[in-house]
Amino acid sequence: MSEPPRAHHTPEEFNNSYAGTPPWDIGRPQPAFEALAGDLSGRVLDIGCGTGEQALMAARRGLEATGIDASPAAIEIARRKARERGLTARFLVHDALDLASLDEKFDTVLDSGLFHCFNDAGRAAYVESLKSATAPGAHFFLLCFSEHQPGDFGPRRVTQAEIRQNFSRGWRVDSIEAAKLDINIDPQEIFAWLARITRTDG
Numbered sequence: 001m002s003e004p005p006r007a008h009h010t011p012e013e014f015n016n017s018y019a020g021t022p023p024w025d026i027g028r029p030q031p032a033f034e035a036l037a038g039d040l041s042g043r044v045l046d047i048g049c050g051t052g053e054q055a056l057m058a059a060r061r062g063l064e065a066t067g068i069d070a071s072p073a074a075i076e077i078a079r080r081k082a083r084e085r086g087l088t089a090r091f092l093v094h095d096a097l098d099l100a101s102l103d104e105k106f107d108t109v110l111d112s113g114l115f116h117c118f119n120d121a122g123r124a125a126y127v128e129s130l131k132s133a134t135a136p137g138a139h140f141f142l143l144c145f146s147e148h149q150p151g152d153f154g155p156r157r158v159t160q161a162e163i164r165q166n167f168s169r170g171w172r173v174d175s176i177e178a179a180k181l182d183i184n185i186d187p188q189e190i191f192a193w194l195a196r197i198t199r200t201d202g
Contacts, residue, residue: 011070018051018073023154023183025050029057030112032143032179032194037061039141042107045133047096048114052078052089058108059089066106068094097125100132109133109140113181116144116155123166131170134199140171142195143181149191163195172198 018025029037033054040063046055049067051074058065059082067089069075078091094102096114109130118126130140147157160176167173179194 015071015073018071018077021184022050023185024113026182026184027051027053029053030143030182032181032192033057033110033112033141036141036194036196039139040108040110041139043105044108044110045106046110046112047099047130048111048117049078049091050074050112052081052091054110054112055089055091056081056085056087058110059087060085063108065089066104067091068096068102070095097122097129099129102133104133105135105138106133107138109138111140111142111144113143113145113155115142116158119156123162127166127171131199136199136201138199140167140195140197140199142197143179143192144195145181146178146191146193148178154190158193160193163193167195167197170200172200174198 037057040058040061044058044063044065046067049055049069052067055065055067067078072093075091075093082089115123115126144158145155147159149157163176164173174196176193176195179192181190181192182188183190
């Protein structure tokens with residue numbers, strides 16, 4: 001029997017983590033995404049949004065923002081944040097591997113720490129799912145653990161070569177740069193890659 005696409009945690013485990021505050025829930029947008037906020041445009045999808053900070057950042061800039069996550073608990077927190085902050089953003093419980101069923105296209109897609117949760121088969125399925133929610137010219141911004149992060153805690157590390165290989169068809173990898181991914185436990189900064197990727201065709 002093949003390994004399930006999410007090799008790091010099951011959706012149930014992710015959902016249960018929101019009974020407390022999971023390490024990736026820092027209560028603000030990731031600094032790497034805040035730095036590129038001016039590059040966001042059109043309809044924005046925060047995929048694997050957790051409690052919604054990236055989508056709320058886009059909404060604060062006046063953009064039409066949607067966040068999706070498989071965790072009902074995370075989505076409820078995100079909706080509450082939007083109400084409390086007076087921001088208009090849509091949050092949906094949805095599977096990142098089934099974006100086709102949304103039947104929508106987005107101009108900008110953000111991924112803060114989801115891609116690195118999938119195994120090889122899951123990564124391929126994820127990229128195909130992304131294609132169904134984007135048109136040529138759409139921009140995808142990916143923040144993930146890099147292979148330079150020491151230790152074996154957390155998700156599987158990702159190399160630049162793996163990013164380029166997964167996005168080699170129907171996409172153009174515009175840049176991959178070293179970045180940090182903040183978490184709320186030690187070490188509080190994780191070595192990461194920030195990739196800027198454009199949908200082409202196919």
